[in-house]
């Protein structure tokens with residue numbers, strides 16, 4: 393028996409990278425997974441990878457109506473949520489002088505506002521004893537040039553994990569965050585940088601990582617399932633770094 397047999401697990405941003413790896417890991421351990429995202433081709437790919445037991449729901453976390461539709465669909469299909477992995481996120485890099493209001497709004501709306509209202513709208517469905525996991529970032533602990541808005545959005549999320557953990561104590565719902573280091577995912581192609589700049593960034597980051605390698609989505613997924621499982625029954629309000637020592641050594 394897997395740790396998530398018959399548990400209902402909802403994953404935002406589950407159509408690629410860390411979210412899809414987590415969906416596979418939860419499903420392997422018996423969960424009924426619901427994954428969301430926006431891109432039709434990666435949603436179709438996720439549907440193929442996860443098989444017919446998974447529910448794939450196109451959802452833009454910045455759109456209130458999409459979130460309402462998502463949770464109505466989950467209510468109709470499963471009637472409850474046991475684990476919410478609020479993972480959808482974006483990253484665009486620019487120095488403060490080069491940050492437009494549109495870029496600022498897109499990042500904050502996705503990473504913080506999106507996660508906040510995902511949780512708010514999921515709360516009526518969350519079962520007693522359930523778990524919420526957020527995806528923050530190593531940027532919360534480091535002042536990396538060019539990341540001012542992404543870092544602030546993730547710091548807001550990290551703080552939200554604490555207050556939410558307090559508010560949900562009476563319902564025995566634990567709230568934690570995983571903080572990935574540098575992980576090889578499609579995110580690097582979405583930064584708004586040229587291929588050459590991505591390569592250069594990768595080399596620069598590699599020098600900073602004590603483990604001398606990037607993480608894999610599967611390594612992050614293992615930490616997510618741990619925090620969501622009863623193995624972490626006495627853990628709430630924490631941010632777990634999964635980063636090859638990047639923020640600790």
Ligand SMILES: NC(=O)c1ccc[n+]([C@@H]2O[C@H](COP(=O)([O-])OP(=O)(O)OC[C@H]3O[C@@H](n4cnc5c(N)ncnc54)[C@H](OP(=O)(O)O)[C@@H]3O)[C@@H](O)[C@H]2O)c1
Nearest residue numbers: 405408409410429430431452453480481529574575577579
């Ligand atoms: N990779 C890293 O090095 C790293 C480091 C620290 C933190 N993180 C965090 O890890 C999380 C997962 O990222 P990843 O690395 O796995 O990259 P990814 O493959 O690009 O995953 C991001 C996911 O978020 C979804 N998403 C973005 N905007 C959305 C929106 N408005 N509505 C709904 N879904 C949206 C994407 O779906 P669509 O493609 O369909 O939009 C995608 O499924 C993010 O929160 C990211 O900030 C990643």
